Amino acid sequence: MSDLIHGGDLISASAQYGIPVEEWLDLSTGINPVPYSVPEISEHWFQQLPYQSAEFKEAVKSYYGAEGVAANGTQQIIELLPSVLPELPILLPDCGYQEHRYSWQQQERELNYYPATDQEAAEKRILQQLNSGSAMHLLLINPNNPTGLKFSPEQIYHWAEQMQQGAYLIVDEAFIDLSPEQSVLSDYDRFEQLGNILVLRSFGKFFGLAGIRLGFAFANQQILQQLQTELGPWAVNGPAQAVAIAALNDAKWQAEARQQISQNAQAALELWQPLLTKLEFRKIDAELLSFDGLFLTAKLDTQKAKHIYQFLAEQGILIRLVLDEEFNCDLSGDKAQSDSKNCLLRSGLVDAQNADQCQKLKRVISELLLTLE
Structure with missing residues (x-):
């Protein structure tokens, strides 16, 4: 097993930022925020x-x-x-x-x-x-x-x-x-x-x-x-x-989940929209690399991305910062301009029916916008 760092590592985030694990809003993975309800499991599955x-x-x-x-x-x-x-x-x-x-x-x-x-x-x-x-x-x-x-x-x-x-x-x-x-x-x-x-x-x-x-x-x-x-x-x-x-x-749950994930992706995009507008994202296909499915990914200046990641983490919201050197690629589009290199920020989905999640993300993004003036 490798020692690579992945999304969802709330234990490390908790230790670094001093916020208890249960108080985090974890948006660092691409996992369905509304999981399948675990059924009652017979004892024989544990015994045999x-x-x-x-x-x-x-x-x-x-x-x-x-x-x-x-x-x-x-x-x-x-x-x-x-x-x-x-x-x-x-x-x-x-x-x-x-x-x-x-x-x-x-x-x-x-x-x-x-x-x-x-x-x-x-x-x-x-x-x-x-x-x-x-x-x-x-x-x-x-x-x-x-x-x-x-x-x-x-x-x-x-x-x-x-x-x-x-x-x-x-x-x-x-x-x-x-x-x-x-x-x-x-x-x-x-x-x-x-x-x-x-x-x-x-x-x-x-x-x-x-x-x-x-x-x-x-x-x-x-x-x-x-x-x-x-x-x-x-x-x-x-x-x-x-x-x-x-x-x-459970085909019924699967069909409902696909529809619900689509709705949650749209809700997440709407919550992030004020920040995307502030950062002057005009073309989804060019700068917002993925905007549906189980995660949203944006390409932006590394300095700004690190600031956004750090600010959110200090408020108990974990997203994924994908730095250029982490993956074997140059995202800058111009290798000669090393001071303007880009990186990726990825966010998972919120549960649109969870008012606490949505309100927390909306509030923190509003506070973040003030630091970008």
Whole structure:
């Protein structure tokens, strides 16, 4: 496990700013703020060794449309991929979930990057690699957190068809649950026929239950068997299976959650709007890199971003500050002007029905605006 810092670390934030954990408004993650209600769990899920039940496997197949390998979060699978997949270089997004990069670094693999804040440039770099004739794994975080970069299933299938022998196209779909039709698993026959795509799916974000630690991998049978061998027989604890069975089978809640998340994203955007207006954000597509789904991301001057992050943290609101050097990318747009470098600020969603949350964020943003005069 790496020592990288992630969103949601309220323990460290509490220690740094002297604010008790329970008093924070945590907007630093992309997790549904209205979680699935945990059902009553039978004692046998705690008492028996957690072999994966037939009911659990059926719920997974029903929801994701495929049989895969379950693990204690996709993080566990991400750590295993470099040792399970053929020993080749990899092309990754220069901004994205850091643990991908870290896992491949730990195996001393050659890392190459494509820009994750520019759709056209990203596709151009990927196509350049595919046309080079050299075998290289390709990682897509679809949609990308924090930049919001997205690729269509058809584009991904097309790239998979062009991959060199032995190379795999890895698609991290941690945030795809809001638009399941955009998953490459939605056309399972094509996915299975290609055989060189590996899909990661995360349970905790959409269902708002990150503490469950549950994730899945879908790939050809050879890769799935290798992963299963590495994970062992008890990769998913019993209570997590019980919760997943209920949640994955609850189609009514899922449909309502997608609608509610959309409403909460709009509410969050409206609460942030006075600050965005103050910072003269005029074009959502250029400067506000992602404005729907489970997080909002804005690109702005590093000095201002640090001030905003610090001010909010001192008031008990935690967002995510993504600095240029943290990810392998230059967000400035002009490498010659190092004093005007940009970085990313990412916020998760509020629960629009939680008046205390909304009022706190609205008040603190109003106070923040006074410091930007």
